[in-house]
Amino acid sequence: MSQSANTIRKKPVSLKKAVLRLLLYFVVLDVCVITLYPYFAMLCTALKNRVEIFSGGTVLPVVPLWSNFIDIWSRAPMAKYMLNSILIAGGSTVIAMLCGIPAAYALARMKFKGQTAFLGFVIVSQMFAPVVLLIGIYQVMQRLGLTDSILGLIFINAAFNQAFTIWLLRGTFMGISAEMEQAATIDGCNRVQSMMKVLLPVAAPGIVTTLIFIFINAWNEYTVALCLISTDTLKPLTVGINTFNGYNMIEWQYLFAASIFAIIPVVILFMCIEKNLVSGLASGGVKG
Secondary structure: OHHHHHHHHHHHHHHHHHHHHHHHHHHHHHHHHHHHHHHHHHHHHHOOOHHHHHOOOOOOOOOOOOOHHHHHHHHOOHHHHHHHHHHHHHHHHHHHHHHHHHHHHHHHHOOOOOHHHHHHHHHHHOOOOHHHHHHHHHHHHHHHOOOOOHHHHHHHHHHHHHHHHHHHHHHHHHOOOOHHHHHHHHOOOOHHHHHHHHHHHHOHHHHHHHHHHHHHHHHHOOHHHHHHOOOHHHOOHHHHHHHHEOOOOEOHHHHHHHHHHHHHHHHHHHHHOHHHHHHHHHHHHOOO
């Protein structure tokens, strides 16, 4: 009797857990649908023709036109746009990392006057959107002769991502014990050697995560590139796909097809860093 009584008492608890689990699954499903539906609608629109898009039919295409993904390469210099985006994102990532790693190391391992003020400046600088500084950026680039150039966009994107790089890597370095570097120093390594041979390999997840985020931010940048670049062959992909946004008519099927090509590199990068993403963000945010 006692066992049956205990079983009866436990049933409401198990039922409550089942209901909560069902609600959790429902919430997760809703979030997935809300998040993925715009991309699904984009893909379906990219597979339609112009008449079908403006006819107001169903979301799914009647006859999928996969040729739209081929036609965009002849209607616009898509290969040039993608190459420009790779150069801009890759160049700005390299510069931001080369400048950010020493700065983050100094903030994490050294004590100097003005350290708190500098760290506060780094944090505050992340709050400014590029559009707020657009006029000043244009004047500076004009005086340097870097308007309408890929090099100018590389420097600008590197500068925009520098604060994020320093902040995240500082937290990563502070989460690693300094005793490892001290042991390397005892073995004959100087500070630079101990950083290169000991600290950076251990901080690899955080470094890779930071690197990918910088690349993605530079890849997706639109506002500054739109204002600085006027030559069509120098435009990055985010600006170049506006070719299909005409004055009199928007070719939605080609615009969305080109947008999907712009999304693919970002998705691939996230798939590559999925294992290191959580650990990298955690190591950079714990003591940041």
